[in-house]
Amino acid sequence: MAATVRGDKRNDLVEGTPFDLGPAGALGPTRRIPEVLVGTLLVALFALVGAWFHSTATAKVGYLAVRRDVARGQVIEQADLTVHELTTDAPIRAARGSEAGRIVGKVATIDLAIGTLISADLVADTSGIPTGSGVVGLDLAPGEYPTPSLRPGDRVRVVVLAAGGGAADPDAVAVVAEDVEVVEVIDVGGRGRFVSLTMATDLADRVTAAHAQDRVRLIQVAGS
Secondary structure, rough: OOOOOOOOHHHHHHHHHOOOOOOOOOOHHHHHHHHHHHHHHHHHHHHHHHHHHHHHOOOOOEEEEEEOOEEOOOEEEHHHHEEEEEEOOOOOOEEEEHHHHHHOOEOOOOEEOOOOOOHHHEEOOOOHHHHOEEEEEEEEEEEHHHHHHHHOOOOEEEEEOOOOOOOOOHHHHEEEEEEEEEEEEEEEEEOEEEEEEEEEEHHHHHHHHHHHOEEEEEEEEOOO
16 A cells, blocks of 8 residues: 655755754854953953053152252252152163162262252262362463363363563473362353362462462363
């Protein structure tokens, strides 16, 4: 007895029953929302950590600076100092604001202009004048010093004119100090110069006495 086939099963499979062509176990779009949220949170976290490291590396640091001009040889006082806050990731050769105690009471080894950052290289415990030496200050008129551009660090010869003699007479000129250092030059009266020299104390005595009689002249020498 022949079996009766009811309908076309191939058509039933195609037209009657929908089926999923995607891979087995695939998740729908709504199932991926938690993964997206976790990824977003991780990105935000890394961004915050990076910003924190950057702000830490470039944080402001207070450094000591002079609030007013300080001359070479001057003792530095607390009132001479201030703190400048700088933002930089580069190393700075300067004392921190908390190190003022290491600077106050020291002597400036160079002229410090207002705003200059202070470091240990710019100060010393003493004025740096060697034992047995002294500093002589000379108030000189034009023609008594060698050049208007004379400056600290230059080397000069100190000559003294004989009493009643003239500079044109070689026998009337005596060399008191052959090679001494200029430590300070200050313009006075627009044309004159106040020049400070460091030399042995016995020579300083002679130069001071001769200067009182207006007989000192300076000659700039090699090494300047």
